[in-house]
Structures are given as C-alpha cells and as structure tokens.
Amino acid sequence: MKRDWLLLALDFGGTKLTAGLAASGERRWRAHQRVPSPPGSNAQSDLEIMMGLARDMLAPAKAPLGAVGASFGGPVDAAQGLVLLSHHVPGWEKMPLRESLEERLGVPAAVDNDANVAALGEHRFGAGQGCDSLLYVTVSTGIGGGWIVHGRPYCGADGMAGEIGHMVIDPIGPVCTCGQRGCLEALAAGPAIARHAQQRLAEDPQAGQALRALVGGEVQVVTARHVSQAAKAGDELSRQALDQAARALGRGIGSAISLMNPQRVVVGGGVAKSGPRYFEAVRAAARVTVPPEMTVDIVPAALGDDAPLWGAIALAENCLRAS
Ligand SMILES: [Zn+2]
Structure with missing residues (x-):
C-alpha cells in the first residue's frame, strides 16, 4: 500500500456527524471535526454537512485523497454500499451512500453499519488487535x-x-x-x-x-x-x-x-x-x-467514541489495498 495517501473517515451517527482525516499507515488524526445533526435534518442535509466537513479538511491537505470509509448508525447492505434506513433521520431509505460518496469525492468508498465498523476499528487499532x-x-x-x-x-x-x-x-x-x-x-x-x-x-x-x-x-x-x-x-x-x-x-x-x-x-x-x-x-x-x-x-x-471513525479508516485502507 502506498503510504502517502490520505484516508477520509465519516461517521453518520443518529445525533451527530463526525469526520476524520488520517494518512495511510498513520495512527493519528490530521484533522477531526464533530457537529450535531441539526433538528429537522434529513439524509440530503446530513450528507451536505458531511461534504462540507470533508472539503474543509481536504482543502489545506498536501497529499491526495486515496479512499473514503463511512460508518452509518442504522442497517446497511455493505456489499451493495446501500443504507437501508435510519431510525433517527428521514430520507435514508435505500440510499446508495457508497455510490454517492464515490461520485462526490472521486475515490473508492466503503460503507457499513456502525457496530460492524466499530468492531473493525477495535480489531485493527484498538483492544482487539x-x-x-x-x-x-x-x-x-x-x-x-x-x-x-x-x-x-x-x-x-x-x-x-x-x-x-x-x-x-x-x-x-x-x-x-x-x-x-x-x-x-x-x-x-x-x-x-x-x-x-x-x-x-x-x-x-x-x-x-x-x-x-x-x-x-x-x-x-x-x-x-x-x-x-x-x-x-x-x-x-x-x-x-x-x-x-x-x-x-x-x-x-x-x-x-x-x-x-x-x-x-x-x-x-x-x-x-x-x-x-x-x-x-x-x-x-x-x-x-x-x-x-x-x-x-x-x-x-480502547478507542472510545472514535471506534466507528477508526473503523471507517480501516474500511478506507481496505479500499486502497484493493484498488
Ligand atoms: Zn428488542
């Protein structure tokens, strides 16, 4: 795996949206932002907020973006990259989140539900190594x-x-x-x-x-x-x-x-x-x-509230390895 790529991690929680940027092979955040999901939000508005966070983080970055991983707080068909629904925010039904992220960011993406992603995060970087x-x-x-x-x-x-x-x-x-x-x-x-x-x-x-x-x-x-x-x-x-x-x-x-x-x-x-x-x-x-x-x-x-976000980095790393 090339070591000079950036990886973007997105965590769509029920009440908050978090994004993190790390370099492949590094175990620290280059940038990290968390904002509350505003009252009355829907899938599109949450996605726009997340893209705003991503743009803010990527603008000053020196290295190119290699891949993006996303954790979603609700059922996901990971193989299809499809969010099935959200119990908290309307508009996510059958949303092709992977495709949408790949189109918007121009790099490979992977998506899974937050518990699976957090398991991956703890396994690769935390208490389950x-x-x-x-x-x-x-x-x-x-x-x-x-x-x-x-x-x-x-x-x-x-x-x-x-x-x-x-x-x-x-x-x-x-x-x-x-x-x-x-x-x-x-x-x-x-x-x-x-x-x-x-x-x-x-x-x-x-x-x-x-x-x-x-x-x-x-x-x-x-x-x-x-x-x-x-x-x-x-x-x-x-x-x-x-x-x-x-x-x-x-x-x-x-x-x-x-x-x-x-x-x-x-x-x-x-x-x-x-x-x-x-x-x-x-x-x-x-x-x-x-x-x-x-x-x-x-x-x-070991990773606390950032377990899904580090798991999303692991998803992005997997994408980079496969590409
Ligand atoms: Zn029950």
Missing part, C-alpha cells in the same frame, strides 16, 4: 454488536450479525423498543439503568443520597451517566442498579460466547465507561453461563 475472532458490543442508548471472524468482519446473510441487543435474556422481562420482552437492550442499555434507579429512588426515599444530590433531587432526570458517576462515588443504590444491568449484559455476552467461542469480547459505548467494578460483574455473569473450558476475555474498548 491480533485477535483471530472478536465480538464487539456497544452499550449506550441501545445495544449493538459486530463480529470479526478469522480476522475479517462477519456480517451475516442480511448484514445484521451481532444484533446482541435483541437477544431475549428474560422472556417475562420489560418490553423492548423492538416489541419483544426481556431483550438484552431492555435490561442493560442506558435507559434501562436509569429507569431501574428511578424506580428504586421512588420506592425508598432514604436510599441513593449521592445519586439524588447529583440531580438536585429531581429523580425523573436521572440518566445512566448519573448512576455510573454515583456508583463510582460509592452510592449503594447506584451500584446495585449498575450491577443488575452488568449481570444481564454478562448473561447475553455469555450466550454469544457459548455459540461462537470468540478469542475476545470488546465492550464500548457510554455505559462501558462505568469502570472496573462494572466489568467484573459482566465477566462474573458471563463466566457462569459458558462451559468452563471456554475463554471469557471481556475488556473495555
């Missing part, structure tokens, strides 16, 4: 996942492999956004943690003083981030709410491990910033659900 098989799980407002098998992304028949968030953990559990009961997402994602803590605060007016203090007594505004913060400060109610979510996540990851026996599981997303105690609870729950001979290696993501 050197692993032959890897499950990446992101835990934030929702729960998603992506697989690396034999060093390559495994997307499944519909590009949907790794949808661990909608594995049923408790058939009589709370209703999920997808309509099923007791999905992992309904038990362990950020909103589930916040809801559980809010219920406990309402039930026991004396409990969770540190958590109450964080929100000025306004129980209804408690988020998973508050719970995580209070748990780190030793708040017992917050620790229990987080532990319960961690145990559900551990059971879900344990089932995935039993099925596929991956070398490592990397957990990213906002909730994964909850610290070592959270990870211990996840590992302990996973350990008891898998056969004793199986590896249970569950680690925090």
